[in-house]
Amino acid sequence: MAAQRGGGDGEETIKVVVRVRPFNAMEKKQKCKCVLTMDGPNSTLEHPATGKSQVFTFDRSYWSVDPKSPNYASQETVFEDVGAWLLQSALKGFNTSLFAYGQTGSGKTYSIVGYGEDVGIVPRLMALL
16 A cells, blocks of 8 residues: 655655566576566466465556567566656655565566666656766
């Protein structure tokens, strides 16, 4: 749930988003199966052994597993939705921060900093400043 500003303008002060990264080389080699699907704000996790599913809802869910997928979220897409909002909020005088949390290897650095030419949120923010 997002907190609301006191001014009543309806803009969130906290956004919670989740992103699933592409499989790495080891996961591809081991032919791992992705047990997560995403649609808008919903992330559905399927237990690999039982097949039972559980849906989690966030402000936004970003699917970045397969660039050929119609709902693929590129670094630019994530920046346009998250980074641009942070920048606009900061320019309006609000304190902003970007917090990435997750297990080692889950894609935090990829989303925030990027890799090679595929730059993340922070380098894109800095380029606009």
